Amino acid sequence: MTVQLRDVDFDPCEELAAYQQGVPGQRGKYGAVVSFVGTMRDFNDGRAVQAMTLEHYPGMTEKNLQRICTEARRQWDILDALIVHRVGEVRPNDPIVLVAVWSAHRAAAFDACRYLIEALKTHAPFWKKEQGRETTRWVEHNNPVS
Amino acid sequence: MSVQIRYFASLRERMGRASDTIDDATVTSVAQVWARVSGNRPLPVNTLVAVNMQYADLDRAVQDGDEVAFFPPVTGG
Numbered sequence: 001m002t003v004q005l006r007d008v009d010f011d012p013c014e015e016l017a018a019y020q021q022g023v024p025g026q027r028g029k030y031g032a033v034v035s036f037v038g039t040m041r042d043f044n045d046g047r048a049v050q051a052m053t054l055e056h057y058p059g060m061t062e063k064n065l066q067r068i069c070t071e072a073r074r075q076w077d078i079l080d081a082l083i084v085h086r087v088g089e090v091r092p093n094d095p096i097v098l099v100a101v102w103s104a105h106r107a108a109a110f111d112a113c114r115y116l117i118e119a120l121k122t123h124a125p126f127w128k129k130e131q132g133r134e135t136t137r138w139v140e141h142n143n144p145v146s
Numbered sequence: 147m148s149v150q151i152r153y154f155a156s157l158r159e160r161m162g163r164a165s166d167t168i169d170d171a172t173v174t175s176v177a178q179v180w181a182r183v184s185g186n187r188p189l190p191v192n193t194l195v196a197v198n199m200q201y202a203d204l205d206r207a208v209q210d211g212d213e214v215a216f217f218p219p220v221t222g223g
Binding site: 128140 | 154196
């Protein structure tokens with residue numbers, strides 16, 4: 001279970017491949033890898049967004065993400081999980097978050113991946129501040145799942 | 147008795163500072179911490195609280211050395 005915060009742009013595909021390569025003990029054990037990549041839009045709530053700053057609570061953010069990984073492992077039969085999340089300034093099209101889950105069978109990987117991203121969005125202390133053409137504003141809530 | 151208080155995001159901007167310290171043995175709960183640092187203003191709606199980096203309620207007791215944080219709803223991911 002690995003949690004990483006990054007203050008520079010990252011490539012989710014490279015991260016996934018590199019992480020998987022670095023865990024040889026799991027080779028042959030997993031039959032499913034499910035990943036989710038959250039990416040920055042250039043609009044939100046009907047308004048153009050040019051950039052965004054992601055603030056976090058150093059220490060608590062990492063602890064909270066580790067906790068939801070532990071909870072996922074308690075609920076589902078998964079082998080490993082990886083969360084990579086940006087902090088600092090992000091631009092449209094930049095990846096914000098990568099969540100990946102390895103398991104022997106696909107159901108656990110799908111369910112745990114979904115759980116991890118939803119738990120992250122509702123519990124992990126991150127805050128987005130959007131920069132529009134002329135104004136900045138704090139995002140007050142995440143969009144509900146629909 | 148010393149308690150560190152931290153603010154994040156819009157609440158940090160609203161408070162005009164990122165942190166405070168209270169040295170007062172009569173402050174024994176999160177609610178009392180907020181009353182002290184805010185000058186008895188109501189806590190903004192939906193504000194979240196953490197004590198020592200774990201979510202907590204306003205009635206949570208605070209002890210010497212604790213870190214109390216107040217912040218708005220989280221918006222990561």
